[in-house]
Amino acid sequence: THTKVMTAAQKLGYQPNVMARSLMTGRTELIGLVSNNFDNPAFMEIFDLFTRTLQNCGLRPLLANLSGNSDPEDAVAMLRQYSVDAVIIASSTVSQSFIEGCLAAAIPIVHAFGKASMSSAIHVVGADNVQGGKLAAETLLHLGYEKVAFLGGPRAASSTVDRLKGFQAGLKAKTMAPVAEVFATSYSHEQGRQMMIPLLANVSIDAVFCGDDILAMGALDACKEVGKSVPDDIGILGFNDIAMASWAAYNLSTIRQPIADIIITAVEQAIRLVENRDLRSAPQHFACEAVLRGTLRKL
Numbered sequence: 001t002h003t004k005v006m007t008a009a010q011k012l013g014y015q016p017n018v019m020a021r022s023l024m025t026g027r028t029e030l031i032g033l034v035s036n037n038f039d040n041p042a043f044m045e046i047f048d049l050f051t052r053t054l055q056n057c058g059l060r061p062l063l064a065n066l067s068g069n070s071d072p073e074d075a076v077a078m079l080r081q082y083s084v085d086a087v088i089i090a091s092s093t094v095s096q097s098f099i100e101g102c103l104a105a106a107i108p109i110v111h112a113f114g115k116a117s118m119s120s121a122i123h124v125v126g127a128d129n130v131q132g133g134k135l136a137a138e139t140l141l142h143l144g145y146e147k148v149a150f151l152g153g154p155r156a157a158s159s160t161v162d163r164l165k166g167f168q169a170g171l172k173a174k175t176m177a178p179v180a181e182v183f184a185t186s187y188s189h190e191q192g193r194q195m196m197i198p199l200l201a202n203v204s205i206d207a208v209f210c211g212d213d214i215l216a217m218g219a220l221d222a223c224k225e226v227g228k229s230v231p232d233d234i235g236i237l238g239f240n241d242i243a244m245a246s247w248a249a250y251n252l253s254t255i256r257q258p259i260a261d262i263i264i265t266a267v268e269q270a271i272r273l274v275e276n277r278d279l280r281s282a283p284q285h286f287a288c289e290a291v292l293r294g295t296l297r298k299l
Helices: 002-011 018-025 042-056 072-081 096-104 129-142 158-172 189-200 213-225 259-275
Strands: 030-035 060-065 086-090 109-112 122-127 148-152 180-183 207-210 235-240 253-256 284-286 289-291
Touching (some): 030 042, 042 060, 042 086, 042 259, 072 096, 096 109, 109 259, 122 259, 129 158, 129 235, 129 253, 148 189, 148 213, 180 189, 189 207, 189 213, 259 284
Parallel strands (some): 030 060, 086 109, 109 122, 122 284, 148 180, 235 253
């Protein structure tokens, strides 16, 4: 994967000697890497791959944390102070004021894991979350589940909206609908555990599609707390396929989004934008696939 990015970078004029290139072009070779998902362990995998990919291209990441009460204007001011060549947003949601601040400063933006925007100035690279949500419904129906619920991330997150939209569409194709829909306030284990508790009170539910693996892990631990067996009593399906999903303690069935492809493409696009700031956006979305492990029953 890193060879692919390095090849693309070389084709676009990037050379190994960062100092010499900076002096010739006036660039800093800094790429702002922005996120607000630091309470989700999945971000550490994403951050690791982003930083290694950027470094393989002779670029340096400058991290900006927009979690909690962080001021977007302060983040934009920092990025301007260090004269970053471009910004990659590594989150499904980000404040509009941050985007507007970057655009006003003429900083090119690539939104990884985002949703297509009407603005031609925002370059989006992400998973096809609607397709992924539909695949989740089809997977559960194929395995014989009939009373399925949705446990999503924050309502405002585009990933939550699209995964639920696809999930509903997949069920509707079989004249069905989610028997319950609940939403967490963050992509955290504790939120997954808390939001699962009311779903467990509904004895008719036989499976839950969680819109994130960390939420699904919290849901699994809630099942353990009340003595519910997974998958004998209830099935759990996550989304993302982070490394922890395959751990024996969870062995989580999930919908895999191609994280590496998204990150590599986002870096490639950032490189192109540094070379040509007038490049028009063309949203790029990657299909998801089902990964079946031990939290869903077998046929």
